[in-house]
Amino acid sequence: xxxxxxxTSAIAQAKFSKLLDRSEDPGETLDYSYxxxxxxxxxxxxxxxxxxxxxxxxELEESATQQQLTKLDDQARQALQAGREDLxxxxxxxxxxxxxxxxxxxxxxxxxxxxxxxxxxxEQTLQTKIEAFxxxxxxxxxQYSAAEAQVKIGEAATGIGEHMADVGLAIQRAQDKxxxxxxxxxxxxxxTTSGALVDFTSQGDDLDRQLSQVSQASQVDDELAKMKAxxxxxxxxxxxxxxx
Amino acid sequence: MIVRVxxxxxxxxxxxxxxxxxxxxxxxxxxxxxxDQEGLRAALDALAEVVRSGEKLPSDHLGxxxxxxxxxxxxxxxxxxxxxxxxxxxxxx
Numbered sequence: 645x646x647x648x649x650x651x652t653s654a655i656a657q658a659k660f661s662k663l664l665d666r667s668e669d670p671g672e673t674l675d676y677s678y679x680x681x682x683x684x685x686x687x688x689x690x691x692x693x694x695x696x697x698x699x700x701x702x703e704l705e706e707s708a709t710q711q712q713l714t715k716l717d718d719q720a721r722q723a724l725q726a727g728r729e730d731l732x733x734x735x736x737x738x739x740x741x742x743x744x745x746x747x748x749x750x751x752x753x754x755x756x757x758x759x760x761x762x763x764x765x766x767e768q769t770l771q772t773k774i775e776a777f778x779x780x781x782x783x784x785x786x787q788y789s790a791a792e793a794q795v796k797i798g799e800a801a802t803g804i805g806e807h808m809a810d811v812g813l814a815i816q817r818a819q820d821k822x823x824x825x826x827x828x829x830x831x832x833x834x835x836t837t838s839g840a841l842v843d844f845t846s847q848g849d850d851l852d853r854q855l856s857q858v859s860q861a862s863q864v865d866d867e868l869a870k871m872k873a874x875x876x877x878x879x880x881x882x883x884x885x886x887x888x
Numbered sequence: 889m890i891v892r893v894x895x896x897x898x899x900x901x902x903x904x905x906x907x908x909x910x911x912x913x914x915x916x917x918x919x920x921x922x923x924d925q926e927g928l929r930a931a932l933d934a935l936a937e938v939v940r941s942g943e944k945l946p947s948d949h950l951g952x953x954x955x956x957x958x959x960x961x962x963x964x965x966x967x968x969x970x971x972x973x974x975x976x977x978x979x980x981x
């Protein structure tokens with residue numbers, strides 16, 4: 645029986661022992677390790693940039709969905725004014741379904757934001773460690789015997805390797821989360837553009853049409869009322885004059 | 889001993905805390921066996937809290953850790969990946 649901490653430690657150690665096997669010529673190993681670290685740092689920077697871009701895109705999509713929610717709200721109000729409670733009810737049900745999706749996305753977005761902060765801190769730490777390694781490698785080359793250098797290199801390289809594995813996992817998890825969110829956002833997008841929200845698949849288009857009819861009807865009523873008012877004043881005088 | 893909390897950093901801890909860590913570590917495994925996501929989170933949080941009570945090592949520390957606590961927001965699925973084949977932890981370059 646082993647818990648997650650001891651298992652994770654054992655896995656990391658198994659991976660590090662492979663890394664130590666490479667240490668044969670200390671000078672070469674040091675330079676090679678340093679080059680590898682710089683390459684990894686670039687990968688980490690790219691990984692973080694990808695996550696940040698994906699997060700921004702998701703935020704834009706969320707604000708578009710927010711507009712859709714407002715629109716459904718307006719439509720419900722118009723339907724109610726037109727005495728069509730049935731349509732208002734449907735518009736509000738749609739709004740509720742959409743809202744649930746948006747809330748789910750929003751929660752994931754916050755988790756992603758936390759992960760992003762940790763990633764950025766992890767990248768900065770990696771940069772500091774690589775810098776420390778760079779100065780230590782010159783000291784090791786100059787001051788230690790080959791055997792002592794092996795030990796020092798092993799310790800420094802595995803320490804950095806452990807941190808790289810840590811940041812590597814963080815990037816992988818953040819990327820998985822953005823992919824999951826992109827899939828959800830695409831599903832929400834599909835719902836709003838097709839007008840076919842979960843419970844209204846069969847009548848989605850019809851609801852849209854009816855709601856827009858209500859909206860048009862209320863516009864027509866408004867214009868009609870304005871015209872009547874205008875004509876009423878314009879026609880009242882002649883009709884009075886004609887009648888009497 | 890030096891312990892890492894993944895995603896957070898490394899701490900130097902009194903060796904006397906090893907027993908407490910082992911207890912909480914065993915709880916993470918029981919939570920996974922029960923399929924208890926909240927229990928797993930609680931056990932990992934408790935582990936990390938003990939670790940954070942130690943002395944935080946500076947960013948330029950180059951040594952490895954004696955123990956590694958996985959990310960505290962680990963899902964059950966990810967925990968099973970660690971238990972089954974260790975695939976969750978990326979290979980080193």
